[in-house]
Amino acid sequence: MGRIEQQDIKLRSYLESGALTSKTLQERLSISQTALSRAIQRNKKDLLIIGAARSTRYALRKNLxxxxxxxxxxxxxxxxxxxxxxxxxxxxxxxxxxxxxxxxxxxxxxxxxxxxxxxxxxxxxxxxxxxxxxxxxxxxxxxxxxxxxxxxxxxxxxxxxxxxxxxxxxxxxxxxxxxxSGNVPAISLDQRHTYFEELAEKAIAGDNPGSSAGGKQPKFTALLETPDGYQRTIVKFASRTTDEGRRWSDLLVCEYLANKVLSAAGLSVAQTEIVQTDDWTFLQSVRFDRVGLWGRLPLYSLLTISSEFIGYCETWVDAAEQLYDEQLIAQEGVDSLRWLSGFGALIGNTDMHLGNISLIPGESRFQLAPVYDMTPMYYRPRAGGVLPQEALQAGPLSIRINNDRIAPIATQFWKAAQGDTRMTDQFRSICQQNIGTMKALDDGPVMRL
Structure with missing residues (x-):
């Protein structure tokens, strides 16, 4: 094996461990800049050159x-x-x-x-x-x-x-x-009951290769044809044939009601609707990363944005404050996420992780996307089929967030849920207890911060 061939093998071997600068490669290969330039030229089809001048790095391409x-x-x-x-x-x-x-x-x-x-x-x-x-x-x-x-x-x-x-x-x-193709498999509004049941059964069987929307709850995507045009939707579902399924149905209705209450309070929320058949409850949500039949919009989870620009964060508020410090979101976004965190706490949303809120890129900053997945997950079925029954407890966090007058809005949510006949009697009883919890919180002393 000749010297040039040996040199090329060594060059590739070093780059297998990651991109390197010209200086590092010269030192490891014990060659001059001129000799390295010739080696790079010989292997250029397999290399990617990144940067310029002294910051130039050489990387080994991979046919993935x-x-x-x-x-x-x-x-x-x-x-x-x-x-x-x-x-x-x-x-x-x-x-x-x-x-x-x-x-x-x-x-x-x-x-x-x-x-x-x-x-x-x-x-x-x-x-x-x-x-x-x-x-x-x-x-x-x-x-x-x-x-x-x-x-x-x-x-x-x-x-x-x-x-x-x-x-x-x-x-x-x-x-x-x-x-x-012009072949658009859209579902009309009056066909939803039949098609949604079929799509739910296919999703449960694992036959749902459509858009990979996140979240652990069962769901499928559906294209609807409405009087206002085409709508691409995500549809969560629950079968009301078991105690656990009925509880999940309660939570889907809660998510719909939470969106209504938040919208009335001036927040941007996902456009949702409840569709029910004899055995199923569906929460239909219009996708806000889609426009009509084929249009699309960028959408990034708070988790990916925080991981990219600031590192790990525990809560929405922690991430929002650090993103604000980096001038990546406006103060309005911080205030909204703080308010939503408080509201979520008061309705028992124990699933407010960074993947459950999203951002839309603007000209200079990210903006908060419409709210979704806001539901009292504290009451989800537990291991062994246990269904929580107890009222929420107002802790120190609740006392602090009361300064933002969130408790009255949370009370509106619990009252709406308590009065909704699509809820089970069991869950409506829980809602009544939580109305009492909200009243005690709202009537109690306030910490002035």
Missing amino acids: FGLGYEIPIYEVDQAGDVRPYSTLHPLAARQYGWQLSGEKNQLLDHLPYMIQSAQPEGFMGRAFAHSFARNLGLPEKLERWSDEHVITALAQRGEDFVGNLIIGKESVERYLIQAR
Whole structure:
């Protein structure tokens, strides 16, 4: 083996551990800048050059699961038209080159947050993996997927994921074929009862490969044809044939009522509707990352934004305050998330994690997306089928948030739930107890901060 060939093998070996600067490569290979330039030239088809001048780094390209060295990313606008957005370059050591259209490459040690927000997750993500993993050569259990598995799935079956990006030529071609075909499987409003039951049964059986909306609760997506035009929706569901199912039905109605109360209080919420059949309850929610039949809007979870720009945060308020410090959201966004955290506490929403609130990018800052998943999850069925019955307790947090006059709005929610005949008698009794808790809180002393 000749000296040049040995040099090239060593170059690749060093880059297998991640991107390196020219200086580091010269030191490790014991060669001059001129010799390194010649080595880079010989291997240029397998290398990605990132940066310029002294900050230049060299990375070893990776043909990820046969997708090639470059994966194009496309953006769908509000009219449904497609344009290039960026290029993702898979690299050795699970690094990535990220090149926005018209800009230079960036080196990332993780997937860009725009792609992270689109990855399959929750109930529908597991259904997606169940349907497609084997054909794509991926693990069938979603929790075993790495970032590289996510990219592989999105690049081949990613035409209808969260947000406005489509990853890969195969996925964008599938989107365009569907959009141009004129074959739109829309459901009319008077057909919902029949079709929703069928879609729920298919979702339970794992046959729901549509858009991977997050969340653990059972759900499916549906395209509706309404007098106002097409609406793309996410539909949660619960079968009322068991005690646990009836409790989940109560919680779906609660989410609908919470949205009504929050909307009346001036907050932006998901547009929801309850549809019921003899045995099922459906919560239909219009997607706010979709516009009409084919249009799309960007949407990122608070979890991915906080992970990208500020690191781990425990609560909505912690994340909001730190994002405000970085000038990534306005004070209005902080105030809204603080208010919503208080409201959620008073209605028993114990599931206010950072994946349950989303942001929409603006010209200079992120804005709060419409509220969703606001429901008293404290009362969800527990292990062994136990159904919580006790009233909420007003703790120190409740005393503090009372300064924002949240308790009267929470009282409106509990009164609406108590008076809704779609609720079980058992849950309406819980609501009555919580009306008493809210009254005691509202009548009690206030901590002036």
